[in-house]
Amino acid sequence: MTTTTRLRTPRRPWWGAQPIGTLFALPYLVFVVVVFVYPLFFAVYIAFHDYIFTAPGVSVPTPFVGFDNFVDVLTDSAVLEAFRNTGVFLVIFVPLTVVLSLVLATALNAGIRFVSAYRVAFYVPYLTASVSLVGVWMLLFSQNGLINTVLGPLAPDPSWLVNSGLAMPTIALYVTWKQLGFYILLYLAALQNIPKELYESAATDGATMRQRFLNVTVPGVRTTTTLVLILAIILGANLFTEPYLLTNGGGPDGASTTPVLLIYQKGIQQQNPDTASAIGMLLVVAVGLLSLAASRLNRET
Amino acid sequence: MRTKRRTIGWWRYLLLTLAALAFAFPFYFMVVGAFQVSPTNSPASLVPTAGWTTQNFSAINSRLDLVGSLLNSLIFTTGVLLGTVVFGLLAGYALARLDFRGKSATWVLMLLIQMVPFQLLMIPLYVQVTRTYGLGDSYLGMILPFAINTTAVFIFTQFFRALPQEVFEAARIDGASELRILRSVAVPLVRPALVTVLLVTFIGPWNEFLWPFLITKDVTMQPLAVSLANYISNVAQSTANANGAILAGAATLAFPVVILFCIFQRYFTASEIGSAVKG
Numbered sequence: 001m002t003t004t005t006r007l008r009t010p011r012r013p014w015w016g017a018q019p020i021g022t023l024f025a026l027p028y029l030v031f032v033v034v035v036f037v038y039p040l041f042f043a044v045y046i047a048f049h050d051y052i053f054t055a056p057g058v059s060v061p062t063p064f065v066g067f068d069n070f071v072d073v074l075t076d077s078a079v080l081e082a083f084r085n086t087g088v089f090l091v092i093f094v095p096l097t098v099v100l101s102l103v104l105a106t107a108l109n110a111g112i113r114f115v116s117a118y119r120v121a122f123y124v125p126y127l128t129a130s131v132s133l134v135g136v137w138m139l140l141f142s143q144n145g146l147i148n149t150v151l152g153p154l155a156p157d158p159s160w161l162v163n164s165g166l167a168m169p170t171i172a173l174y175v176t177w178k179q180l181g182f183y184i185l186l187y188l189a190a191l192q193n194i195p196k197e198l199y200e201s202a203a204t205d206g207a208t209m210r211q212r213f214l215n216v217t218v219p220g221v222r223t224t225t226t227l228v229l230i231l232a233i234i235l236g237a238n239l240f241t242e243p244y245l246l247t248n249g250g251g252p253d254g255a256s257t258t259p260v261l262l263i264y265q266k267g268i269q270q271q272n273p274d275t276a277s278a279i280g281m282l283l284v285v286a287v288g289l290l291s292l293a294a295s296r297l298n299r300e301t
Numbered sequence: 302m303r304t305k306r307r308t309i310g311w312w313r314y315l316l317l318t319l320a321a322l323a324f325a326f327p328f329y330f331m332v333v334g335a336f337q338v339s340p341t342n343s344p345a346s347l348v349p350t351a352g353w354t355t356q357n358f359s360a361i362n363s364r365l366d367l368v369g370s371l372l373n374s375l376i377f378t379t380g381v382l383l384g385t386v387v388f389g390l391l392a393g394y395a396l397a398r399l400d401f402r403g404k405s406a407t408w409v410l411m412l413l414i415q416m417v418p419f420q421l422l423m424i425p426l427y428v429q430v431t432r433t434y435g436l437g438d439s440y441l442g443m444i445l446p447f448a449i450n451t452t453a454v455f456i457f458t459q460f461f462r463a464l465p466q467e468v469f470e471a472a473r474i475d476g477a478s479e480l481r482i483l484r485s486v487a488v489p490l491v492r493p494a495l496v497t498v499l500l501v502t503f504i505g506p507w508n509e510f511l512w513p514f515l516i517t518k519d520v521t522m523q524p525l526a527v528s529l530a531n532y533i534s535n536v537a538q539s540t541a542n543a544n545g546a547i548l549a550g551a552a553t554l555a556f557p558v559v560i561l562f563c564i565f566q567r568y569f570t571a572s573e574i575g576s577a578v579k580g
Contacts, residue, residue: 017400135551139330149343
């Protein structure tokens with residue numbers, strides 16, 4: 001069974017030269033089917049049926065209802081607000097992330113001293129549990145917190161996290177801070193692939209530092225920028241922990257609700273998995289379209 | 302020219318240092334606040350000289366069994382690490398180095414599932430795990446969706462592919478079984494990559510909140526991320542001076558990862574992670 005075919009032998013059996021590979025890959029394959037493939041189809045099934053939770057072993061009819069769940073969801077003002085909030089989040093988070101991470105990665109890339117100290121500082125928020133950092137930010141941005149004390153009379157009223165106009169921007173600021181290290185890492189890898197000669201010839205042509213950044217660095221990392229845009233959009237669509245904890249469940253009054261928070265509230269708390277699945281599908285379609293648009297836009301410009 | 306270079310360098314350091322301070326400050330606030338009788342809200346007393354205490358840790362421990370929660374986090378994380386190392390290495394080795402039926406299908410499937418977002422799978426997985434399999438409030442149920450980290454399988458495959466073919470041919474001619482080649486030849490050659498993967502895999506379940514939060518109602522089963530979140534959202538509002546306790550809990554959850562990262566950070570390089578993410 002395990003005897004290997006010689007290099008010179010041209011014949012290759014149907015099951016491959018090392019059929020034991022099937023056995024090696026099997027646990028992973030089973031895992032993928034159980035945790036990804038089956039639930040994916042199940043999610044689509046739930047979204048198109050009138051589905052309710054039952055105790056294990058009990059079966060109740062789940063009639064096909066066509067697009068009813070989607071109509072319910074799209075006429076629900078809370079759902080529309082959640083999608084709008086995600087839009088507000090992305091409008092702040094995406095540009096801030098792209099600009100800051102590219103600028104910091106460029107500054108970090110030029111053979112400076114103490115690189116590892118800077119790296120530790122930049123990556124540590126990304127590696128740390130959101131629950132623990134949300135705890136810290138909550139205290140910093142609370143009514144009588146440090147940020148408001150520093151701002152004094154300039155402090156917003158109502159305070160950051162209980163202000164319907166500022167709740168989502170504060171979350172966007174938090175997530176930018178938390179995730180930036182990861183995007184810096186991506187840009188650093190991309191910067192190392194830009195040929196040094198490009199910078200040298202630009203410098204001999206008399207380009208200023210700003211011109212070199214705009215005309216050599218920015219085009220040089222374009223594929224990474226597309227990746228950063230797509231990852232940032234996916235991240236924005238996945239927000240749960242931050243509105244759940246930082247603004248106490250998407251408050252004030254739904255101003256920072258997100259689709260995933262609604263999936264949790266409707267699907268699991270209120271026991272309506274069918275409408276929750278419909279929200280999930282709409283969200284995935286929206287993310288897909290946005291990602292497509294982002295990569296197209298970045299290719300053309 | 303020379304002086305110009307130097308001014309550019311000076312700005313670079315200023316920018317990086319300001320950013321690093323912004324990144325590090327909340328951690329400083331967390332550590333100092335965790336050991337203060339009452340964490341400060343005023344910039345004047347950011348460097349406290351008095352009021353040190355460990356009482357915050359006993360305060361949070363009395364509300365959420367700190368040691369039990371840490372133990373749950375550890376079991377959850379260890380399960381994921383074991384699954385990823387054992388089955389992930391096997392799959393990665395097979396995909397990179399073996400010729401077998403279904404190889405390209407497995408590879409395509411692996412790339413496709415990286416595009417499936419968790420928010421879509423959340424409800425069906427919840428139904429499956431808690432209703433169909435009856436695994437609510439169990440370690441197995443917590444571990445299942447994360448049991449084999451696909452990113453890790455991907456990195457393993459890339460690293461096994463980069464090894465020279467001759468090494469494997471020589472071992473096969475010597476009559477070593479594929480399992481033996483994996484254990485004694487391939488794994489020792491990719492040891493640095495293994496450290497990176499273990500670190501990245503550790504962070505996932507240790508920090509994970511949403512999934513264990515969904516399936517654990519029993520407080521004795523909750524990992525620290527979940528019990529701390531419950532403390533922050535429910536208990537803290539009804540407790541008199543909860544800030545110190547929140548920061549103590551936050552520090553307990555954060556520091557295992559921070560310490561691991563500081564120890565192993567030289568393995569955590571841009572090129573490795575970059576190649577893993579970009580493919």
